[in-house]
Amino acid sequence: MKPQSPTLKILTILSSLLFLAALAMVFLYAPLEETMNYVQKVFYFHIATAWVGMLGFMAAAVAGVVYLVRHDRKWDLLEMAAIEISLVFFLITIILGSIWARPVWNTWWTWDPRLTTAAIVELVYLACLLLRQGIDDPERRARFSAVYTLVGSLSVPIAFLSIRLFRTIHPVVIGTNTASNLGAFNMTPPMLATMFFCLFTFSVVFATLLWHRVRLEQLNVAIEERQMEIL
Amino acid sequence: MKKSLTVPAAAALEKQKQPSRVAGFLKAILAVVWKDLAAELRSRELLSAMLVFALLVILIFNFALELDLPTRRSVTSGVLWVTFAFAGTLGLNRSMAIEKDRGCLDGLLLAPVDRSAIYFGKAISNLVFMLIVEAIVLPAYSLLYNTNLINPGLIGVTILGSIGYVAVGTLLASMAVQTRTRDIMLPILLFPVAIPVLLASVKASEGFLQGLAGAEIMPWVNLLIVYDVIFIAVAFMTFDSVVEE
Amino acid sequence: MLDTAISIKYMLAGYAVVLVLIPAYLASLVLRRRALKRKLQDLDELAKK
Helix, strand or coil: CCCCCHHHHHHHHHHHHHHHHHHHHHHHHCCCECCCEHHHHHHHHHHHHHHHHHHHHHHHHHHHHHHHHHCCHHHHHHHHHHHHHHHHHHHHHHHHHHHHHHHHHCCCCCCCHHHHHHHHHHHHHHHHHHHHHCCCCHHHHHHHHHHHHHHHHHHHHHHHHHHHCCCCCCCCCCCCCCCCCCCCCCCCHHHHHHHHHHHHHHHHHHHHHHHHHHHHHHHHHHHHHHHHHHC | CCCCCCHHHHHHHHHHHHHHHHHHHHHHHHHHHHHHHHHHHHHCHHHHHHHHHHHHHHHHHHHHHCCCHHHHHHHHHHHHHHHHHHHHHHHHHHHHHHHHHCCHHHHHHHCCCCHHHHHHHHHHHHHHHHHHHHHHHHHHHHHHHCCCCCCHHHHHHHHHHHHHHHHHHHHHHHHHCCCCCHHHHHHHHHHHHHHHHHHHHHHHHHHHHCCCCHHHHHHHHHHHHHHHHHHHHHHHHHHHHHHCC | CCCHHHHHHHHHHHHHHHHHHHHHHHHHHHHHHHHHHHHHHHHHHHHHC
């Protein structure tokens, strides 16, 4: 197993520092929002974790397609890593959203397009992990999970659109803002700055985690190969 | 020999081969469909299981939801599609498991035909089974609950929805039967990705049953068509990597 | 406007979730890595024998 490359070490330290800075910015720099008060601060990490989930979702889809074309094992490792990270961060997003929604919408959960779609993504990924667990041959496991990820990554946007045909109450913070979206608010420049800093931070965190997760999977592959040699 | 062919002659030969290849492809599909239907006609195990199961699901819904007149109006399409989805997974799983158990899948794969022909053959026979079940469940439901479900719009939606469901289901079932946990894998894989097709089918069926205006139903029907086209294309392209040995 | 006390409670709950789940994931990465390394070592020893 190769030791950590200096770039990864630097990246790890950088993402920890950025994470602390993002927390500090949320609590010390970002101004209080007028109607929602402190609970609005949940929003910054909610958006940021959702962004990581989306990045993971797209990375997994792309890695899956590339695997199906090239049949190179490293894309399977990347796909697996992206799925797992996306799963964890979407879970955090959903919980944060619930915590925010309880005081603002007066409910933990609504069947709104974004919430429901996030839940569907979680289910698709859980199904994918179960599928992987049920297959011993690594090559077949990679093929099946790539096909399933492809099917999932096409179906999820359609699911989003179809659920959107119902009326949505999720606030649209960026872009058009209508009064009917309860809990929407206008962002002041410091709030925007905080949000973009959080997005940047979590992008770096995503890259770092992805790298670490791929290395973990490489270790797994090494063990598999060693076992094959012995047997 | 080959060198002596001039370019236009080679092109003409290519053209001649083209229709025969398409014909061969269609023939292979038909052969797979025919094999499945003939086997089913003899054993009737798949259809009877699907049918009994579907009727049981409706019976359970009857007790669970107390399908009186006002409730029925709002939940009928939901009950129907849950029934179709459950019966569908039962049939999909069984039809692929039979292939796997008897070693038929390996035999099919050895046949000198395009593998996607096997996919289309299996998908079409699965679709036929599902449509037969639906063709019996719909009148049965109408009879039991004294509501008329025989409505051209509803039948169209049922066909479109079943196509999408079976298109993805056949692909995923052929993966599911190759895993260690194959008995439980298919619903777990299929339901999350079949949500759009089920949602659109429920909504469109409800629209037709309540006699809503076409403008309110069309978005759902369009969604169904889009879903069908996308997933038939995806399955066509990826089936090869699912059965590759 | 939301009551400040309630608002703060929900905010803290939110960040508590972040500060529990992300470290928990990191810990799982570290633990899995350790377990795999041990397994690799065992396999190497087995191979030597």
